[in-house]
Amino acid sequence: MTNRKKEVLRGKGTFSICSGSQELYDFLDHNQDILSTPMRWANDPQVLKQFGNFVSINSCIACDLYGQVCSETSGTRHISGTGGQLDFVTGAYEAGGKSFLAMTSTFRNKQGAVRSRILPKFTQGDVITTPRTQTAYLVTEYGVAHLPGLPTWQRAEAIISIAHPDLRDELIAAAGAQKIWRNSNKR
Numbered sequence: 001m002t003n004r005k006k007e008v009l010r011g012k013g014t015f016s017i018c019s020g021s022q023e024l025y026d027f028l029d030h031n032q033d034i035l036s037t038p039m040r041w042a043n044d045p046q047v048l049k050q051f052g053n054f055v056s057i058n059s060c061i062a063c064d065l066y067g068q069v070c071s072e073t074s075g076t077r078h079i080s081g082t083g084g085q086l087d088f089v090t091g092a093y094e095a096g097g098k099s100f101l102a103m104t105s106t107f108r109n110k111q112g113a114v115r116s117r118i119l120p121k122f123t124q125g126d127v128i129t130t131p132r133t134q135t136a137y138l139v140t141e142y143g144v145a146h147l148p149g150l151p152t153w154q155r156a157e158a159i160i161s162i163a164h165p166d167l168r169d170e171l172i173a174a175a176g177a178q179k180i181w182r183n184s185n186k187r
Helices: 022-028 085-094 154-161 165-177
Strands: 013-015 032-034 055-059 060-063 098-102 107-108 114-116 137-140 143-146
Touching: 022 032, 055 085, 085 098, 114 165, 143 154, 154 165
Parallel strands: 013 032, 055 098, 098 137
Antiparallel strands: 107 114, 137 143
8 A cells, every 4th residue: 555546645644543563653653654643534524535436444243134234332232432434434435435344244142152243123222333324335254235225125135145144044034024025035
């Protein structure tokens, strides 16, 4: 990464928060090619949209079949802050770029049981970090769901297609119960 094609602060890599190894700190120390900026600038969608075809990649905790994304809580248990996720999603959209929200399809709970990160719907007090209207690409190890412009039943189909294969039938049944699954949907 050279930063030679950036439209703003050409040649400079920018960041607002940095935490890591001594090797990282040594790299940053007096490095004229790197610039630490205030978060209000680094995360500002008005700044981000100036970068043509800007691509953002953020992690998330879970999503539901509607495309709502939670990156902060598990139910009411607080895990993280927003971290500027919605700023980067908005900035990528306004720059004509792409916004990817990535997660593993499953996790193991404290009892060791495998659980899906793709939920039928959020019902346990989860905080919605990115609304369904701004979720463009959801990514798991099983693929990518491209959601803009899709009606609810097609969104559910696309999201189920990136769920763990062993859990898809359960999600299809839940989508059917929510009346967002059609018999014509692919299996």
